[in-house]
Amino acid sequence: MGLLALGTALDWPEAKKQAHLVRSWGIRQLLEIWNKAKGKERDAMLWGDEVEYLVVIYSKDDPKVLLSLRQADILEALANDKTIGKEGCTPTLPDGSNDEAHYSYRLNQPFPVFHPEFGRFMLEATPGKPWGIDFKELLKVEPNMKLRRCIAKDHMLPNEYPITLTTFPRLGSPGVFTEPFYPVSGPKLRSQFVPDEIANPHIRFPTLAANIRSRRGRKVQVNVPVYRDVETPWPWKDPTVNYDLHQWPEDDDVRNGAAPDNFIHMDAMAFGMGSCCLQITFQAKNLTEGRQMYDQLSPLGPILLALTAATPIYKGFLADTDVRWNQISRAVDDRTPEELGEKPLQNDRWRIPKSRYASNSTYISEDRRLRPEYLDPDLVIDESIKQQLLDGGMDDRLATHFAHLFIRDPIVIFSEDLKELDLNKTDHFENIQSTNWQHMRFKPPPADNSIGWRVEFRPMEIQITDFENAAFAVFMVLITRVILSFDLNFYIPIGKVDENMETAHARDAVLTRKFHFRRNLFPAVRASRGSSSGSSTPTGTASRPPSPVGPVEDEYRLMSVNEIINGTAYAKAFSQQQRQEDNNHVPEDDEFPGLIPLVESYLDSVNVDVVTRCELETYLDLIRKRASGELWTTAKWIRHFVGCHPDYKKDSVVSERITKDLVEAVVRIGQCEAKGKGFGELYGPGGEVPDFERLMGRHR
Ligand code: ADP
Ligand code: MG
Ligand code: MG
Numbered sequence: 001m002g003l004l005a006l007g008t009a010l011d012w013p014e015a016k017k018q019a020h021l022v023r024s025w026g027i028r029q030l031l032e033i034w035n036k037a038k039g040k041e042r043d044a045m046l047w048g049d050e051v052e053y054l055v056v057i058y059s060k061d062d063p064k065v066l067l068s069l070r071q072a073d074i075l076e077a078l079a080n081d082k083t084i085g086k087e088g089c090t091p092t093l094p095d096g097s098n099d100e101a102h103y104s105y106r107l108n109q110p111f112p113v114f115h116p117e118f119g120r121f122m123l124e125a126t127p128g129k130p131w132g133i134d135f136k137e138l139l140k141v142e143p144n145m146k147l148r149r150c151i152a153k154d155h156m157l158p159n160e161y162p163i164t165l166t167t168f169p170r171l172g173s174p175g176v177f178t179e180p181f182y183p184v185s186g187p188k189l190r191s192q193f194v195p196d197e198i199a200n201p202h203i204r205f206p207t208l209a210a211n212i213r214s215r216r217g218r219k220v221q222v223n224v225p226v227y228r229d230v231e232t233p234w235p236w237k238d239p240t241v242n243y244d245l246h247q248w249p250e251d252d253d254v255r256n257g258a259a260p261d262n263f264i265h266m267d268a269m270a271f272g273m274g275s276c277c278l279q280i281t282f283q284a285k286n287l288t289e290g291r292q293m294y295d296q297l298s299p300l301g302p303i304l305l306a307l308t309a310a311t312p313i314y315k316g317f318l319a320d321t322d323v324r325w326n327q328i329s330r331a332v333d334d335r336t337p338e339e340l341g342e343k344p345l346q347n348d349r350w351r352i353p354k355s356r357y358a359s360n361s362t363y364i365s366e367d368r369r370l371r372p373e374y375l376d377p378d379l380v381i382d383e384s385i386k387q388q389l390l391d392g393g394m395d396d397r398l399a400t401h402f403a404h405l406f407i408r409d410p411i412v413i414f415s416e417d418l419k420e421l422d423l424n425k426t427d428h429f430e431n432i433q434s435t436n437w438q439h440m441r442f443k444p445p446p447a448d449n450s451i452g453w454r455v456e457f458r459p460m461e462i463q464i465t466d467f468e469n470a471a472f473a474v475f476m477v478l479i480t481r482v483i484l485s486f487d488l489n490f491y492i493p494i495g496k497v498d499e500n501m502e503t504a505h506a507r508d509a510v511l512t513r514k515f516h517f518r519r520n521l522f523p524a525v526r527a528s529r530g531s532s533s534g535s536s537t538p539t540g541t542a543s544r545p546p547s548p549v550g551p552v553e554d555e556y557r558l559m560s561v562n563e564i565i566n567g568t569a570y571a572k573a574f575s576q577q578q579r580q581e582d583n584n585h586v587p588e589d590d591e592f593p594g595l596i597p598l599v600e601s602y603l604d605s606v607n608v609d610v611v612t613r614c615e616l617e618t619y620l621d622l623i624r625k626r627a628s629g630e631l632w633t634t635a636k637w638i639r640h641f642v643g644c645h646p647d648y649k650k651d652s653v654v655s656e657r658i659t660k661d662l663v664e665a666v667v668r669i670g671q672c673e674a675k676g677k678g679f680g681e682l683y684g685p686g687g688e689v690p691d692f693e694r695l696m697g698r699h700r
């Protein structure tokens with residue numbers, strides 16, 4: 001998130017008055033870049049990842065782990081020291097050693113880019129420049145992620161560590177969880193659980209939180225179902241909620257029912273935007289390909305969310321869900337009671353079914369395979385904005401997408417930016433665009449048109465190790481190449497993608513749930529789009545003749561993640577081997593090839609050297625085994641860690657001691673990985689991290 005220049009941020013009542021102006025200027029800026037960039041061709045197939053970290057304070061002898069709020073100091077230290085492999089920055093390993101050989105790759109690495117994030121205990125890091133098309137680039141990702149972590153650590157205090165848990169298990173729990181400590185509650189968040197100082201102090205962030213709250217007319221309500229264990233009192237009342245506060249009007253929220261039974265109750269943006277994720281941005285060769293990538297990756301979002309599940313704990317309790325998504329959605333839900341449908345429409349323009357952080361609402365490609373039935377007939381759009389875009393030369397479908405994003409108000413407005421419209425900037429457009437957090441983002445080129453049309457894949461949860469993060473990043477890159485080279489068709493009705501997103505929240509959804517997924521991914525054999533060159537059918541996978549267009553409902557069916565990722569044949573064989581009941585009686589003509597076998601076919605069809613192929617195989621193997629259940633998701637491993645801990649009383653409470661031991665395990669995993677020697681010693685005498693092999697497999 002690029003920081004806007006400092007200025008005077010308007011409070012909500014003032015910002016609201018300027019919302020229309022910002023939207024109309026934003027649309028003019030969008031049209032400007034549209035007209036400049038719509039004909040851009042032959043942009044390189046670049047891509048880049050983003051990794052987010054929590055900064056924790058941990059030492060062996062201290063019974064507590066805390067979140068460090070030194071983001072600004074750490075970023076400043078990083079900004080003042082940008083040399084790698086030269087004097088000034090020799091990454092020191094977390095164990096204090098200085099393994100030159102292991103860091104030899106750093107000599108050819110540009111300095112990574114570190115970014116601030118919403119939480120003052122967070123950091124984001126991206127590679128110094130985007131990755132290229134070469135397969136060898138895929139092998140640079142993991143060392144680069146390790147380098148980033150190492151450099152970050154190098155600019156922290158000895159007891160501070162960058163860790164990649166999605167959430168801090170005891171964020172918002174009673175007592176002290178930050179260093180320094182700040183009391184609740186502050187004027188911006190008005191949270192009874194976290195102080196205002198939890199947010200990045202740059203005025204943009206507290207204003208974002210305060211104006212969302214103000215627009216809603218009450219605090220955000222982030223309620224996540226608590227996991228019911230054998231000793232969990234039932235009905236369960238969140239014991240950390242204070243019903244007797246009378247400092248802010250919003251203190252009434254809990255007295256008005258904001259904290260229902262059997263839910264962990266949270267009341268501030270930090271509980272959502274304080275979570276870490278893994279994002280991948282792809283540059284397309286042109287606009288058409290960008291729109292195709294956006295649509296085709298969209299149905300994969302929920303599958304990858306389930307597969308990367310890593311968020312089973314909130315505010316010191318086990319949750320009954322495994323992923324962060326809905327919590328972030330609720331943490332930034334600025335809808336008014338009218339928009340939510342709780343009151344008749346009077347002052348607001350629409351009822352809006354989703355938060356501004358939510359799964360994709362529409363498809364954007366002009367692909368002729370996109371049947372009208374896949375689109376949401378009730379999509380809320382701003383008709384006058386759509387008309388402006390059409391008048392400006394944009395096609396109907398893309399105009400619809402942006403006219404949907406632009407139903408939202410800009411939340412943070414700086415008065416200095418309202419003096420005159422600058423068509424050489426995209427600030428007003430980005431104001432709306434960057435606060436529409438869908439699971440994909442379609443990124444137009446910047447105002448100077450220097451780079452191409454990009455598509456961002458946003459649903460994945462961050463993983464504990466860089467090996468896993470690299471595996472998921474690489475897998476998504478390969479899938480994207482497969483989609484483009486085989487011209488695959490993943491379309492299902494967009495409402496089914498929404499449904500899948502909900503399904504992905506279930507505990508261990510990978511193994512316990514099924515997802516709507518398209519049966520036949522292959523293009524029609526005869527009538528392929530445009531030229532028939534460029535699209536081939538992968539060897540070894542059955543391609544059927546095009547079926548005549550039938551009911552949309554026949555095009556997809558429910559599949560397990562194992563079937564989707566590994567294919568029906570593998571899933572069946574695996575369940576037999578595991579002596580599991582095979583309740584997927586897949587009719588022969590309903591065999592699904594699986595995404596990993598498609599990636600393998602693709603790799604077979606291009607020239608990849610043996611060494612690269614073997615390395616890529618270790619990544620694919622992780623994905624394969626996570627999908628089959630042979631390896632566990634991070635969420636499952638964390639649940640297991642808590643469940644086996646001697647301090648756990650089977651009452652859903654994740655105590656300070658458990659949190660400390662969990663963070664210690666994660667820090668140890670990081671130290672082991674940084675040494676570049678795999679995880680061997682995590683199994684060794686005295687160095688065990690409980691059941692770590694179930695997460696990673698023994699051979700890592
Ligand atoms: P945001 O936070 O807005 O998503 P960031 O700048 O933090 O954006 O990260 C975007 C990612 O896109 C980074 O990994 C970066 O390396 C990558 N990237 C930058 N330029 C390009 C490009 N032209 N094509 C593809 N990826 C790019
Ligand atoms: Mg970023
Ligand atoms: Mg960002």
Ligand code: MG
Pocket residue numbers: 001
């Ligand atoms: Mg971002």
Ligand code: MG
Pocket residue numbers: 001050052117124
């Ligand atoms: Mg980020």
Ligand code: MG
Pocket residue numbers: 050279456
């Ligand atoms: Mg991003």
